[in-house]
Amino acid sequence: MDMMHDSNFISYSDCVIRLRMSLFRNCTGYLFPSRMQAAESRRFLGAVTERMDRLPEGEWTLHRSEKMSDDEFFYYRDRGLLPDDYGRMTVPVFFYTDKNGATLFFLNREGIELRIVSSEFDPFRSLESLSDIDRRLEKIFPYAVSLRYGYLNSHRTRTGAGLEAEVLLSLPALNQTDEGSRLLKIAAAENLKIEPYICPVLKEAVCGILSVSTTALNGETEEEMMNRFSGNLGTIVKMERLKRRDWHNGMTEQIRARYRDALDRINLSMKLTLAESYDILETVRMAVLAGVADHPCSTINWLFDFLKESYLTRFRNRFTGSSEPMMYDSLRAHLLKDIFCGKAEVLCIKD
Amino acid sequence: MKCDICKKNDAVIHIKQTRGNQTSDLNLCAECAAERGIDQKNPQLEKVLDTIFRAVGSMKETVSSGEAPAQTVYCPRCGISLGQLMKKETAGCPQCYVTFEKELNDSFFHDKIYKGRIPEAMEICRIAVQELPDLEIRLKSAVENENYAEAQRLKTEIEHKKEALRQE
Ligand SMILES: [Zn+2]
Ligand SMILES: [Zn+2]
Numbered sequence: 368m369d370m371m372h373d374s375n376f377i378s379y380s381d382c383v384i385r386l387r388m389s390l391f392r393n394c395t396g397y398l399f400p401s402r403m404q405a406a407e408s409r410r411f412l413g414a415v416t417e418r419m420d421r422l423p424e425g426e427w428t429l430h431r432s433e434k435m436s437d438d439e440f441f442y443y444r445d446r447g448l449l450p451d452d453y454g455r456m457t458v459p460v461f462f463y464t465d466k467n468g469a470t471l472f473f474l475n476r477e478g479i480e481l482r483i484v485s486s487e488f489d490p491f492r493s494l495e496s497l498s499d500i501d502r503r504l505e506k507i508f509p510y511a512v513s514l515r516y517g518y519l520n521s522h523r524t525r526t527g528a529g530l531e532a533e534v535l536l537s538l539p540a541l542n543q544t545d546e547g548s549r550l551l552k553i554a555a556a557e558n559l560k561i562e563p564y565i566c567p568v569l570k571e572a573v574c575g576i577l578s579v580s581t582t583a584l585n586g587e588t589e590e591e592m593m594n595r596f597s598g599n600l601g602t603i604v605k606m607e608r609l610k611r612r613d614w615h616n617g618m619t620e621q622i623r624a625r626y627r628d629a630l631d632r633i634n635l636s637m638k639l640t641l642a643e644s645y646d647i648l649e650t651v652r653m654a655v656l657a658g659v660a661d662h663p664c665s666t667i668n669w670l671f672d673f674l675k676e677s678y679l680t681r682f683r684n685r686f687t688g689s690s691e692p693m694m695y696d697s698l699r700a701h702l703l704k705d706i707f708c709g710k711a712e713v714l715c716i717k718d
Numbered sequence: 719m720k721c722d723i724c725k726k727n728d729a730v731i732h733i734k735q736t737r738g739n740q741t742s743d744l745n746l747c748a749e750c751a752a753e754r755g756i757d758q759k760n761p762q763l764e765k766v767l768d769t770i771f772r773a774v775g776s777m778k779e780t781v782s783s784g785e786a787p788a789q790t791v792y793c794p795r796c797g798i799s800l801g802q803l804m805k806k807e808t809a810g811c812p813q814c815y816v817t818f819e820k821e822l823n824d825s826f827f828h829d830k831i832y833k834g835r836i837p838e839a840m841e842i843c844r845i846a847v848q849e850l851p852d853l854e855i856r857l858k859s860a861v862e863n864e865n866y867a868e869a870q871r872l873k874t875e876i877e878h879k880k881e882a883l884r885q886e
Contacts, residue, residue: 395812402796402810498835505837511812514844517832519812523822526815528834585827588834 380664381656382604383488384535384576384671387447390497391520391529392504393478393511399521400474408474415473418507441677443470444567447484450475451567469500477520477529479508486668488600490532490593498589524582528589532596533580535564535671536603539653540610542575550603557599558584566645568675573645579603614657626654633703638696644674644703651707666706674699721747723805731756733767768824793817845879853879 393399397411432440443449448470469483481500483493511519518529525531541550554561560580563572579600583592614622629650633639639647652667654660672678676695721729727747735742744767746756756763792799796810800818803809804825815822823829836844853876860869 393812398796398811399809401808402798502838505839510837512836512840513812513815514836514840514847515831516815516827517834517836519809519815521808521810523807523809523826526809527832583834586830586832588832590834 379488379604380668382536382538382607384537384668385484385486386488386490386493387484387533388493388497389531390481390501391477391525392518393520395509395511397478400478401521412473421507438680442681445675445677446672448482490597494589494593528583528587528592530589530592531582533578536577536579537575537652538577538607539575541607544610553599559599569642575649611656619657619659622653622657623659625650626660630708633708636700639699640696641674644699719745721745721750723750845883850879
């Protein structure tokens with residue numbers, strides 16, 4: 368296999384909350400989704416479902432959205448494994464594969480999208496997982512490909528490798544300085560899109576969290592794009608880490624005080640909303656990065672998704688052992704108390 | 719004055735094209751201009767401008783007459799017009815890449831050939847249609863330039879590729 372790339376995994380867990388990557392494909396004999404009429408959409412979905420049935424069972428478990436509970440569906444969506452606007456009913460076909468934690472869904476931006484989300488920033492490994500699934504799918508789907516342009520998709524930036532990558536980044540040090548213009552300069556030169564992350568649950572920007580994304584440039588291969596993307600991410604992370612050094616000049620006391628306030632808030636609160644919890648999390652992150660608190664960054668990153676209702680619902684039995692109606696705000700308060708102010712068994716839960 | 723392409727932002731760049739005794743105007747915002755490579759330093763500037771003039775022209779005609787003028791080209795498969803495609807930078811179907819090949823190349827692809835991964839079943843076509851002819855041309859020029867080491871290397875590579883074709 369040509370993708371046997373040595374995974375140069377560098378941990379950016381102090382900055383990267385999660386990495387999402389997508390492959391876009393369309394099929395010959397069908398229009399792109401934006402031009403499809405209802406009858407053709409039905410024909411497409413019918414063909415897709417029929418072909419998916421031919422995919423050999425095994426390491427590959429398929430879940431179809433129409434057989435999924437709402438809880439499960441929203442869980443995948445909150446994790447970023449489905450687009451925020453992906454209709455539960457309008458596009459009924461959706462498959463999820465256990466092994467690689469990937470989703471395959473249809474008729475969104477392109478005919479077919481294969482997505483993977485990971486808490487670690489290891490784009491080459493994510494790409495390998497995606498390609499591995501894609502190699503099987505290409506045997507059952509007649510992809511629209513040209514020798515000249517590569518994979519044919521509706522938007523020119525997705526034509527070619529048909530690959531998109533996005534990371535959610537927390538950059539507390541850069542955030543406090545006016546380095547924004549420098550970031551935008553890098554973005555413009557390197558074909559990156561940098562924008563505030565809008566939380567689909569809160570429907571508003573989450574303080575200090577950025578979404579950095581890119582598609583392949585004209586003619587660029589997947590590997591070239593991944594090299595460019597991880598190279599640029601490295602530069603941004605370096606800038607952030609450098610800025611953090613300035614914290615020692617007087618900032619540390621301020622951060623320590625804010626951290627103490629956050630702990631007080633956790634200890635005293637019986638209820639915490641998602642927005643309040645995010646606020647606390649970013650304060651804790653700063654304290655950890657400034658060296659005044661000792662928690663793993665991976666826990667903070669993991670809580671970013673875990674504090675959402677869909678996650679709390681999914682794991683409710685592990686906390687409460689009961690199926691009583693969920694009290695999300697009090698559950699969040701409990702959880703944060705457990706993790707940051709003492710007993711931390713909850714940390715062992717993996718999704 | 720609004721930008722002719724996005725119809726949203728204020729136009730900051732105004733270009734006049736004269737062809738014979740016909741002149742046409744093009745008004746662009748900074749964003750649309752930058753996206754389409756309108757830059758004094760772009761060696762393809764003339765080509766790029768020409769494509770945009772034609773695309774915007776067909777958009778204007780469609781809007782003003784209400785009825786599509788005879789010369790507007792539509793994709794026979796999905797029915798999208800060149801103007802619509804250029805405006806949203808979104809094709810309607812795989813056939814669009816054939817129908818609007820020249821315009822897409824002039825505005826976006828600039829003769830770049832994609833070299834990345836494609837379905838395994840197509841790799842063999844790529845060797846036959848792209849890689850072998852390309853290697854043969856390079857071999858010929860290496861021989862002409864009496865660069866024998868390079869020629870030998872290319873010959874071996876050609877043999878490997880041909881072997882791969884035979885195995886298929
Ligand atoms: Zn514009
Ligand atoms: Zn078309």
